[in-house]
Amino acid sequence: MRPTVHDIAAEAGVSLATVDRVLNARPGVRRKTVDKVQAAVERLGYVRDVSAANLAKKRTYPLVFILPEGPNSFMRGLEAEIRAAMQRSPVERTAIRIETVPPFDPAAIVGVLDSLDPAEVNGVALVATDTPDVSAAVDRLVDRGVHVATLVSDLPGSQRIHFCGIDNLAAGRTAGGLIGRFCNGRAGKVLVVAGSMKLSDHxxxxxGFAAVLRSEFPDLEIVGPVETNDDADTVRQAVTAALDAETEIIxxxxxxxxxxxxxxxxxxxEQRKLAVVAHEVTEHSRQALAEGLFDAVINQDCGHEVRSAIRVLKARADGLMPISAQERIRIDIFLKDNLP
Amino acid sequence: MRPTVHDIAAEAGVSLATVDRVLNARPGVRRKTVDKVQAAVERLGYVRDVSAANLAKKRTYPLVFILPEGPNSFMRGLEAEIRAAMQRSPVERTAIRIETVPPFDPAAIVGVLDSLDPAEVNGVALVATDTPDVSAAVDRLVDRGVHVATLVSDLPGSQRIHFCGIDNLAAGRTAGGLIGRFCNGRAGKVLVVAGSMKLSDHxxxxxGFAAVLRSEFPDLEIVGPVETNDDADTVRQAVTAALDAETEIIxxxxxxxxxxxxxxxxxxxEQRKLAVVAHEVTEHSRQALAEGLFDAVINQDCGHEVRSAIRVLKARADGLMPISAQERIRIDIFLKDNLP
DNA sequence: AGATTTCTGATTTACGTACCTCAAGAATTG
DNA sequence: CAATTCTTGAGGTACGTAAATCAGAAATCT
Structure with missing residues (x-):
């Protein structure tokens, strides 16, 4: 039978109330007594029964997610995952609110961040543009006592407690490794298409991509990156123009x-054998993979990211440090052959 | 505030005891009353508070894991994950036992399966050889009322309730897609090295590998599969012999x-440019990837598999059906560039 | 109708933790 | 030394569900 607080009390030779004070870091216990209790906890291998604890303190965690609006499939998928998490709210004791802002608009993000009331919000997860004003707004919010985590795209200079997303340097390297091997010895140019260099993930x-090409595949020359603001029409025009202009793009x-x-x-x-690697499994990319138009798609599981963000923010609200090893988001590589 | 059993009782116009009988499928409630209660549950959107329920019924789930002994790194990693799950036993209310058997020994597996006492064991997860005797032993165990799940390698003909592992057909296809693209137009032979055709995963x-090569890369011809019983020395000898005999292996x-x-x-x-794809990230394969000796490694996260097996067996012990969509194990592809 | 069986209600206890109050003991201060 | 503050003990209630008992009501059968 696993030990309970009663066993700890008996083992330490103190009362239940004292054990409770120690376990919940309440004041009014002498240092020596704290040690006695902690020793007893160690000896018996006591672990708090989370079920019972959750039952007793019926705490809820008010959280806010900030993400860009607009037609971006990935962001809409992310939003769907957040809504799925909201469905689980009664079980997880969260109260989640979603705030959408215009994409690539640092000022809008700052506006939302500054409007949040620490009395009503426990934690914030946001998809941020990596700009100084957003960074500053995050720091202000942190100073006001709200925990902030970045989602998908990081804000390296800020005081955010955690980044819930993939290692994008590694993702770029992976893309480089794949394209390099897919081109397999052929020399030529590689077109790089990006959304915005304001985003740290991009x-x-x-x-990462450039680094691998430079060191491992020196016969491949990078064209770009072309910035498109993640807009489909802009991407179409940019790619068409580049393919017309540069016949050596492979x-x-x-x-x-x-x-x-x-x-x-x-x-x-058939016309032109291009190796193509893109990001994020969506309806479109999935079909392109299946048809052989794309060779590989690198994906981040936004469900994992959302769940991780919630875990991290809840943990911090309880004063715990997140176990970063457990919260690592993996880089998924999909070919047509392993599409789920 | 989310509704409780008390609210259900009031809403349905019955007593708490009756609600309890209905919710826990206890006998002694008229059909009409059952419907009334269920209607109230629907109306109020009641969901059982798992924390409270776990607290009240202090049930434990005795489970057994059967896996091969020996030096196989993957199996030892699997065992480590099971031991990690044992650490969590107090929290998850499981009581896990590990039984190891000699590898590729159907009779040994059968022996263990037949020795299990349904009174003491709630569920079994096993790494099985796909042979008729093991299948029959699983069916016997299921008939005796023990839930059985297969782990890593499936037993398609048996009455196991679930397979906790990756889609190995898709994994083979993925390997085919990778190797096909890595060879990129070159014609030649591909050596396939397997452990044992007694294992359904192999x-x-x-x-899957053969299918993709046949349909998409007809210039690549398969040599093998060579069976090695997953023994490193046998693999070394077999590969050396094949490379010596067939100079066209690419x-x-x-x-x-x-x-x-x-x-x-x-x-x-430098000597000979071989495209190499292997399975499972281990100490060895990780280093081979890093050194550029392997091009890709396909991996299954055995931590996920173990946790999934436990979830599934626990759910079945409670009479619930596992949500198969949630229990799908993904196929991980690792290059040197995205090694964790 | 009465006897019997089948349902239902009312009530209680337990699970392990959180959190509260009140009183009394111990330690510290002036 | 007394006055004060700091620690501790004892005891209680609450959380939502599970599981049990027992008496009484309702349905079914004879």
């Missing part, structure tokens, strides 16, 4: 969104 | 274990 992917790495535009711009498979 | 991988797909042997048999990267 920046990181571009860097591969494309699309590290942002607007995948539909990329697909529309791609020439027939 | 069978499936080989089939790629290797190792779909089983004994990865150390494969690494030892591989010629210097």
């Amino acid at each position: 920046m990181d992917r571009a860097s 591969a494309i790495y699309s590290l942002g969104a607007g995948t539909r535009g990329l697909i529309e711009a791609l020439p027939d498979r | 069978m499936d991988r080989a089939s 790629a290797i797909y190792s779909l089983g274990a004994g990865t150390r042997g494969l690494i030892e048999a591989l010629p210097d990267r």
